[in-house]
Amino acid sequence: MGYANEGLPLNPRLPLFYESTPDRFGFTPNPDGFRYRDLGFGNFLRSGPQSAPNPNSANWLQFAPSTDGQFQVATARDVALTPPQCPTTEAGQVDANGKPIPYFQKEFFHNGYIKSLKQLVHFYNTRDVGNFEFNVTSGHCPPGTTEKVDCWPMKEVLQNLDMTTGMLGLTDQEENQIVTFLQTLTDGFDPANPTVSTYKNIDTFTGQCMTTAPGVTASTQGNETLTPTWSLTQFPCATDICGVAPLPSMPIP
Numbered sequence: 672m673g674y675a676n677e678g679l680p681l682n683p684r685l686p687l688f689y690e691s692t693p694d695r696f697g698f699t700p701n702p703d704g705f706r707y708r709d710l711g712f713g714n715f716l717r718s719g720p721q722s723a724p725n726p727n728s729a730n731w732l733q734f735a736p737s738t739d740g741q742f743q744v745a746t747a748r749d750v751a752l753t754p755p756q757c758p759t760t761e762a763g764q765v766d767a768n769g770k771p772i773p774y775f776q777k778e779f780f781h782n783g784y785i786k787s788l789k790q791l792v793h794f795y796n797t798r799d800v801g802n803f804e805f806n807v808t809s810g811h812c813p814p815g816t817t818e819k820v821d822c823w824p825m826k827e828v829l830q831n832l833d834m835t836t837g838m839l840g841l842t843d844q845e846e847n848q849i850v851t852f853l854q855t856l857t858d859g860f861d862p863a864n865p866t867v868s869t870y871k872n873i874d875t876f877t878g879q880c881m882t883t884a885p886g887v888t889a890s891t892q893g894n895e896t897l898t899p900t901w902s903l904t905q906f907p908c909a910t911d912i913c914g915v916a917p918l919p920s921m922p923i924p
């Protein structure tokens with residue numbers, strides 16, 4: 672297992688005031704509201720919000736500033752696993768008769784920002800391409816650009832930005848081939864029926880599959896619910912996150 676920084680844009684999924692307001696049980700999931708920042712491993716080492724006390728604090732606490740924003744790399748096994756009735760995670764797929772295939776909306780990466788495998792591979796392919804980079808938060812891509820297609824919002828945690836992989840130069844077709852490869856990592860994958868897992872203990876899904884809305888593709892699925900996110904300087908990082916020693920090595924936006 673390794674740790675790597677993805678420099679992912681902020682999660683536009685939820686308006687954060689929902690998370691910073693008590694629910695009907697009186698539980699407030701995110702008391703820091705707009706001031707919340709996910710420092711990942713660094714937060715864990717500092718025993719910060721939503722983290723259990725660090726049992727190895729004496730030796731490891733010193734490494735917090737050098738691990739801010741880092742996450743344990745997730746396995747790609749079963750990343751495309753879906754219930755049988757919605758056999759794909761990718762919007763816009765059609766069967767042999769041209770009929771739309773119902774899809775299962777997943778959310779990938781640590782904050783759910785990425786909504787399809789296509790977007791995930793496109794992220795790795797283009798995240799550091801200069802004219803795709805914009806100094807905006809999610810939901811504010813300039814007119815004429817499409818978020819996640821030719822506009823990536825600013826990074827969430829800049830401290831450990833790793834640009835080793837980010838301009839892969841893959842064509843659209845090559846991206847799609849990697850998506851197809853990721854789909855073979857599903858337990859029970861059957862090459863004769865590649866979109867449906869034969870995994871015997873697959874959970875029974877009682878929810879609704881998604882159907883592709885007009886104009887939506889795997890590249891843009893989920894963009895219809897993009898919530899414009901705040902300006903980072905307007906809501907600086909909360910003190911229970913960024914004010915805990917040893918302090919982050921430079922100011923977190």
Ligand code: HEM
Pocket residue numbers: 674675676677679742743744745746747750778779780781782791792795833835836849853
């Ligand atoms: C084209 C090449 C790559 C593919 C196909 C790929 C595939 C994936 C997949 C499918 C996930 C999501 C797992 C999940 O949400 O369950 C993932 C997450 C992740 N990958 Fe990769 N990966 C690639 C390159 C890399 C590289 C080069 C790095 C490190 C420099 C990396 C580090 C990570 C990290 C840190 C996560 C977790 C991100 C998060 O949760 O926010 N990946 N990758």
